Amino acid sequence: MMLSDRIIREAAERYPTPLYIFDTDALLERFQYFRKHLGDEIGLTYCMKTNPFLTAASLPETQRIEVCSDGEFRICRSLEIPPEKLLISGVLKRAEDLEEILDYCGDRALYTAESPSQLELLNRMGIEGNLVLNVLPRLTNGSQFGMDEETVLSLIQRRAEYKGVEFQGIHFFSGTQKHRLAKHRKELTKLDEFFRRLEEEAGFRVPMLEYGTGFGVPYFEGQEEDVTSPEQLSEFRDIIAQMSWKGAVTLEMGRALAYDTGYYITKVCDVKTNSGKNYAITDGGIHQLHYDGQIRGMYVPEVKILSGKPEAAECAEMMHYSICGSLCTTNDILIGDYACRPLREGDLIVFTRTGAYSVYEGMSLFLTHELPGVVLYSEKEGLAEVRKQMQTHPLNTPMRSN
Secondary structure, eight states: OOOOHHHHHHHHHHSOSSEEEEEHHHHHHHHHHHHHHHOTTEEEEEEGGGOGGGHHHHTTTOSEEEEOSHHHHHHHHHTTOOGGGEEEOOSOOOHHHHHHHHHHHTTSSEEEEOSHHHHHHHHHHHHHTTOOEEEEEEEOSSSSSSBOHHHHHHHHHTGGGOSSEEEOOEEEEOOSOBOOHHHHHHHHHHHHHHHHHHHHHHOOOOOEEEEEOOBOOOOBTTOOOOTTSHHHHHHHHHHHHTOSOOOEEEEEESHHHHGGGEEEEEEEEEEEEETTEEEEEESOOTTTOOOTTOOTTOSOBOEEEEOSSGGGOOOOOOEEEEEEOSSSSTTOEEEEEEEESOOOTTOEEEEESOOSSTTTSSOTTGGGOOBOEEEEEETTTEEEEEEOOBOOHHHHSOOOOO
């Protein structure tokens, strides 16, 4: 359920714009939605790179938190997340970072191995720490992530040589915004065949599959849930059930869980007409708003217009605007053509479905604008500020040489 206008107005009055609001109740409802349609036998992992501010809220519902950097690990440590909840992933694992992680997690977390040398590093550090680390070799989809089938097979065939690690299963992720189940069916069929090969050629029965679904989500007008609809999720569950391999399955998800929890609030700061075209300039911009697939405001996302003067909101006249941000680049177009009642300075433009990546991905330091504040909302706790609006000029100011 979408946040009410009252709550959004209250947030914009209490905190400066631009501003993010993330609805933690909506996140938990999303987890429950997937559990209802996938069944309790399939586990869920929250990918915190989607939105780190939802990490703590996900804990009651998620089996694991996927961590892809030392910085993300430090967030989890500061939140006192139990090591058993952590999957230490990421294509880069430096020895100095692993030392810090192992000091907190030891052998209680899961670790992915992205390459033979990364496996060697994990094995060495396990032996040096008198530990046996739980490892998931990552199978590539043909990208820079993970290893090909022959490499994974060879490593598992030689698993007795690795005294500091124990293989707990296979990790696989092929990409994001996948809107057709045909892609998932093809991937899971291929995994089924590879797992059979591991058992036949390496005597290794895969205990667990950590599978990044990359479920696509709708962002723009005219789009609806497809691959995450109840019918499609039921079919997806059947695809897994039809695999000849049987073992534990955990689905990694981020965007599909978080996208509909977020609101990005901007304020109209200027309205003008150039050569017959209307422009509304906001205090936000493309450096803070990310919709996968959006290019120069070509598509219209779901937005709400809240009048800065409620008494002036009622107007039958409709006008077309190019809604732009505050950056000094012609690319900073949030919506290229949007029809609404006449806009005025002080009006709020609320972009919905911004729970995934907007707060975390993009060129947030470009032109040294402020970082938006972040507010969490739940019915129980109300609005809670978790990051104040931050000035970025200290980050972009060169250090003086002595």
